Amino acid sequence: MTPSKLRMTHISRRIIVAAGIALGFSSHAITNAEAQDKPPAAAPTDRAARPLIRVPTALPLDEARVIVEAAKAVVKADNGRAAIAVVDFNGNLVSLDSMDGTSGFWVKFAIGKAMGAVSLQQSTAESAEQLQTNPQRFHSALSMLGGEVILIPGGFPLIVDNVIVGAVGSAGHRGDGDVRAVKAGLAAWEKYRQSKRQDTASK
DSSP states (O other): OOHHHHHHHHHHHHHHHHHHHHTTOOHHHHHHHHHHHSOOOOOOOOGGGSOOOOOOOSSOHHHHHHHHHHHHHHHHHTTOOOEEEEEETTSOEEEEEEOTTOOHHHHHHHHHHHHHHHHHTSOHHHHHHHHHHOHHHHHHHHHHTTTTOOOSSSEEEEEETTEEEEEEEEESOTTTHHHHHHHHHHHHHHHHHHHHHHHHHHO
16 A cells, blocks of 8 residues: 555544544544444354364274285285285275285286276176176276276175175286185185174173
8 A cells, every 4th residue: 555545544443433522423433433334353263173074984993804814824824925905895995915026017017907806796706797798897897997997807896785885806816816816805804794794792
């Protein structure tokens, strides 16, 4: 603001205050009225004070870790290497392990297998067979989910009471090693869930 405009502002304010006093208002009341015309300052936001937002969970982390560790045990016993991925029913990654010496590409393959199993609600081996028996389903899945799914053996859905709760994928182990690793993970998962049910019933 230029000096001349600043002087005019001060003069205008003195005129308003003088007029208010002549009408019986105090300068303090006029100043308060001016303050009320100003917009209120925005209240500071504190992220730590906000309530924690959660999303639905059908596959807890402890169960995903049981699957991953059991699958890794099979790969280690074969002196192999692999990436193991577990996703939830929406395809969100729950847990992932990449064993020492495993290529980063196998990590993407493992996630892609898990995504293929959860999105088509069947094992990736079954989806691969549909290239011959039901090519429309196979190619439609690749078209709609291109870049996200890999429809080769090594991915299995996780099912509880006939409801898909997630999926697991293994990639990088030789031969049928990925399938064997995942099946071991599924068996360990079922055993772990049964023990949890028994613990709950005994309480």
